[in-house]
Amino acid sequence: MSSTEGGVVLVVDDDADIRDALCDVLQLEGVPVALARDGAEALQWLRTHPAPRLVLLDWNMGPMNGQQFMRALAGESFEKVPVVLLTADARVQEVARAHAFAGALKKPVKLDELFALLDRH
Amino acid sequence: MPPREESEAVRDAVKIAALAALYLLAARLGLSLEPVGGFASLAWPPAGIALFALHRFGLKLWPGVFIGALTANVLAGAPGPSALGIGCGNTLEAAAGVLLLRWAEFDDRFSRVRDVGVFVVVGGLTCNALAATIGVATLSAGGVIAPGAVDATWGAWWLGDGLGVLTVTPLLMLWSRREAWRFSPERAAEAAIVFAFLAALALTVFVGGHRGSPAGPLRPFLIFPALYWASLRFSQKGATSATFLLSLIALGGTLNGLGPFAASSLPTGLSTTQVFIGVSAVTALMLAAAIAERDEARAALEARLESSRFLARASALLSSSLDYEATLQAVATLVVPRLGDICMVDVRDADGAVRRVADAAATRDQAEVLRELRRFPPAGPTHPAVVAMETGKTLHLPALTEELIRRAVPDDALAALIRGLEPSAVLIVPLVSHGRTLGALTLGLARSRRQFRADDLALAEELAGRAAVAIDHALTYRAQVRASAEAGEALKVREDFLAVAGHELKTPLTSLLLQVQGLQRALGRGAQVDNLGERLERAAGAGLRLEVLIDQLLDVSRITAGRLQLEPEALDLEQLLREVAERFHEQAQRAGSALHVATRGPLPGRWDRLRLEQVLSNLLGNAVKYGEGKPIDVELSEEAGAACVRVVDRGIGIEPAMQQRIFERFERAVGSREFGGFGLGLWIARQIVEASGGTISVESAPGRGSTFTLRLPLEPREALHVVH
Numbered sequence: 001m002s003s004t005e006g007g008v009v010l011v012v013d014d015d016a017d018i019r020d021a022l023c024d025v026l027q028l029e030g031v032p033v034a035l036a037r038d039g040a041e042a043l044q045w046l047r048t049h050p051a052p053r054l055v056l057l058d059w060n061m062g063p064m065n066g067q068q069f070m071r072a073l074a075g076e077s078f079e080k081v082p083v084v085l086l087t088a089d090a091r092v093q094e095v096a097r098a099h100a101f102a103g104a105l106k107k108p109v110k111l112d113e114l115f116a117l118l119d120r121h
Numbered sequence: 122m123p124p125r126e127e128s129e130a131v132r133d134a135v136k137i138a139a140l141a142a143l144y145l146l147a148a149r150l151g152l153s154l155e156p157v158g159g160f161a162s163l164a165w166p167p168a169g170i171a172l173f174a175l176h177r178f179g180l181k182l183w184p185g186v187f188i189g190a191l192t193a194n195v196l197a198g199a200p201g202p203s204a205l206g207i208g209c210g211n212t213l214e215a216a217a218g219v220l221l222l223r224w225a226e227f228d229d230r231f232s233r234v235r236d237v238g239v240f241v242v243v244g245g246l247t248c249n250a251l252a253a254t255i256g257v258a259t260l261s262a263g264g265v266i267a268p269g270a271v272d273a274t275w276g277a278w279w280l281g282d283g284l285g286v287l288t289v290t291p292l293l294m295l296w297s298r299r300e301a302w303r304f305s306p307e308r309a310a311e312a313a314i315v316f317a318f319l320a321a322l323a324l325t326v327f328v329g330g331h332r333g334s335p336a337g338p339l340r341p342f343l344i345f346p347a348l349y350w351a352s353l354r355f356s357q358k359g360a361t362s363a364t365f366l367l368s369l370i371a372l373g374g375t376l377n378g379l380g381p382f383a384a385s386s387l388p389t390g391l392s393t394t395q396v397f398i399g400v401s402a403v404t405a406l407m408l409a410a411a412i413a414e415r416d417e418a419r420a421a422l423e424a425r426l427e428s429s430r431f432l433a434r435a436s437a438l439l440s441s442s443l444d445y446e447a448t449l450q451a452v453a454t455l456v457v458p459r460l461g462d463i464c465m466v467d468v469r470d471a472d473g474a475v476r477r478v479a480d481a482a483a484t485r486d487q488a489e490v491l492r493e494l495r496r497f498p499p500a501g502p503t504h505p506a507v508v509a510m511e512t513g514k515t516l517h518l519p520a521l522t523e524e525l526i527r528r529a530v531p532d533d534a535l536a537a538l539i540r541g542l543e544p545s546a547v548l549i550v551p552l553v554s555h556g557r558t559l560g561a562l563t564l565g566l567a568r569s570r571r572q573f574r575a576d577d578l579a580l581a582e583e584l585a586g587r588a589a590v591a592i593d594h595a596l597t598y599r600a601q602v603r604a605s606a607e608a609g610e611a612l613k614v615r616e617d618f619l620a621v622a623g624h625e626l627k628t629p630l631t632s633l634l635l636q637v638q639g640l641q642r643a644l645g646r647g648a649q650v651d652n653l654g655e656r657l658e659r660a661a662g663a664g665l666r667l668e669v670l671i672d673q674l675l676d677v678s679r680i681t682a683g684r685l686q687l688e689p690e691a692l693d694l695e696q697l698l699r700e701v702a703e704r705f706h707e708q709a710q711r712a713g714s715a716l717h718v719a720t721r722g723p724l725p726g727r728w729d730r731l732r733l734e735q736v737l738s739n740l741l742g743n744a745v746k747y748g749e750g751k752p753i754d755v756e757l758s759e760e761a762g763a764a765c766v767r768v769v770d771r772g773i774g775i776e777p778a779m780q781q782r783i784f785e786r787f788e789r790a791v792g793s794r795e796f797g798g799f800g801l802g803l804w805i806a807r808q809i810v811e812a813s814g815g816t817i818s819v820e821s822a823p824g825r826g827s828t829f830t831l832r833l834p835l836e837p838r839e840a841l842h843v844v845h
Binding site: 015016017018020021022024025028029060088089107108109110111 | 627628630634636639643656660662666711
């Protein structure tokens with residue numbers, strides 16, 4: 001599956017600039033994008049939409065942060081959705097290994113890494 | 122003449138009369154013993170009595186000596202002028218003796234070998250020569266003695282007077298001293314035995330023996346063991362008493378033609394006896410003085426040892442803990458009653474405040490008063506402890522008079538408490554370490570006849586020195602602990618800040634790089650990019666956001682280094698406010714907040730345009746960020762010569778406890794991760810506003826929103842360097 005095919009990528013980040021930038025680059029590559037401002041909005045979106053191709057999840061955000069989102073995800077019908085962690089904090093990446101992430105991207109995000117991940121999903 | 126002087130004079134007259142009578146009686150006794158040349162008695166106790174009387178009661182008693190001597194010689198048949206001359210000579214003998222002893226700083230306790238030596242030279246060798254010379258010259262001039270008898274008469278006179286002084290005066294001087302002489306039953310028994318032994322020996326030697334027995338010349342030496350015993354065990358009084366007892370028995374024997382010194386003529390026998398008694402007297406006194414010196418040296422050594430042990434205990438307490446308040450209390454308890462009945466320790470803090478850290482008292486009542494006294498740490502320029510601390514010198518008040526108390530402590534309540542202690546003497550030693558006065562140690566004697574002695578002063582000063590060093594150490598240690606805690610706190614704040622700063626800087630950087638890389642990628646494969654302008658705008662926006670953050674960091678470093686420079690210029694605050702608000706319009710709209718600006722026309726003044734913009738942007742940015750999409754009002758008005766900007770939001774608000782802290786560095790009322798930014802904006806804003814001579818404040822209630830008020834003087838003061 002190429003990065004330009006398949007379903008929607010859900011971007012979850014509380015920073016509007018990051019959301020917009022991710023949205024811009026993904027759309028530029030023909031990837032449909034949905035945006036959520038925090039974990040709660042993301043859950044809401046997931047419950048009301050078909051499962052996305054991938055969730056790009058910011059770790060440090062509010063009110064519902066990445067960790068809370070991951071806990072809430074367990075038990076939902078869409079719990080198997082691949083989630084890619086998006087964070088600036090190297091230490092949190094280590095912590096995040098405890099969770100079932102499909103991958104992790106460190107901010108600032110390298111586009112090649114992002115699309116390499118997309119190619120796999 | 123006032124009554125007091127009158128009674129004094131009467132008393133003196135009585136003393137003079139008594140002295141004259143005593144002198145006369147003793148002289149009659151001496152003259153009854155076959156005097157050489159009719160007047161030079163070989164036993165002349167009056168010389169000893171006269172020296173003692175003038176020494177003990179003063180030279181003013183000289184008429185007693187004169188009258189006694191004159192009468193005695195007239196009664197003995199001396200012609201008027203000769204009797205007058207002898208009277209003068211004998212009076213001069215005693216007066217010169219007193220003056221010489223004073224000059225030589227003679228101490229009549231005979232407790233030093235030098236005192237015995239001085240006494241022997243003055244009384245036994247010198248002054249008797251004066252009397253003998255005047256007496257013999259007078260008699261010779263009057264033709265009472267033949268020229269051929271001058272030598273023998275002078276010798277007998279000299280010897281008689283000298284021995285009278287050596288045997289009688291020390292006895293009277295020592296026994297007339299007012300001092301307690303308590304004896305345990307064992308000591309009393311020993312005294313009885315030694316004197317009985319001496320009496321028995323003396324009687325055996327001087328009365329029991331027969332004239333001319335073969336062992337005769339050796340027998341007097343038998344006396345010495347008993348004499349030494351008395352001197353060694355019963356000190357000076359024992360020595361003189363033993364000598365006196367010996368002289369009575371020996372003279373009695375010789376006068377009755379008994380004992381080893383009995384000779385064909387009474388004068389020969391008497392002179393031998395007298396020389397023996399004189400040598401015994403001096404030997405016994407010397408021995409007793411040497412023993413006294415030894416005892417005194419031992420006592421001094423023991424006192425010093427005791428002081429050392431005391432100091433060692435105090436030092437151990439002082440070094441036992443860095444809690445100097447507790448150790449000083451333990452030392453105060455140790456000090457009482459060794460050094461004083463009450464003890465107080467005051468410590469002066471770096472800011473000059475004096476506080477009582479320890480006190481101790483010998484009795485429960487005194488402790489009660491000291492508890493009250495804690496309310497009165499030393500204060501006021503006349504307070505003795507303050508004086509001691511100011512001068513850095515020990516203050517000794519040997520007598521605490523009412524006048525002194527009133528002068529030193531103006532406070533009536535304090536003076537009453539001090540009076541309640543009935544202090545008799547006070548000693549205040551400053552606590553000085555490395556030239557710094559850290560407090561004072563106050564020692565007091567209450568209702569006591571005791572005084573602070575020189576060794577008490579030395580001990581107190583030594584103790585104070587050690588206490589000061591201990592306090593100094595404790596203070597230094599505490600300062601270090603505090604400094605390292607503060608350094609740790611500062612380090613933590615910095616680490617936290619760096620973590621936040623890293624995150625905050627990466628966010629706009631991420632969006633900037635994403636935009637640029639996305640475009641690169643699209644352009645790289647020759648794709649058509651829609652709304653390229655918008656995308657570039659967003660990339661530039663991220664770059665600007667980065668710039669704002671970096672500017673904040675630079676501001677912090679500039680302000681912290683004291684390099685915030687304002688460049689005031691003439692500007693219209695209304696216009697500036699509208700410009701800034703305009704810039705936030707879109708952002709506010711996106712957040713769902715309506716932004717209203719209310720002004721009352723132009724408001725000109727002189728401010729730093731860029732810095733003021735920065736402050737206004739910060740306030741508006743916060744209002745949008747924390748406004749929860751509710752309306753935001755910006756108002757400009759003029760109040761009491763100041764321009765007043767209010768930014769009112771109706772958002773999440775700020776907890777009361779946080780309202781002051783938000784203006785501090787690295788503080789933010791809400792969790793740092795949930796809202797972007799360094800948490801530096803308001804601190805920087807405050808620094809800028811304060812440097813402009815203005816104020817910034819907030820009123821807020823959680824859940825109801827915040828109102829930030831900015832007041833800027835319309836006539837700004839000279840631009841100030843920031844002091845933070």
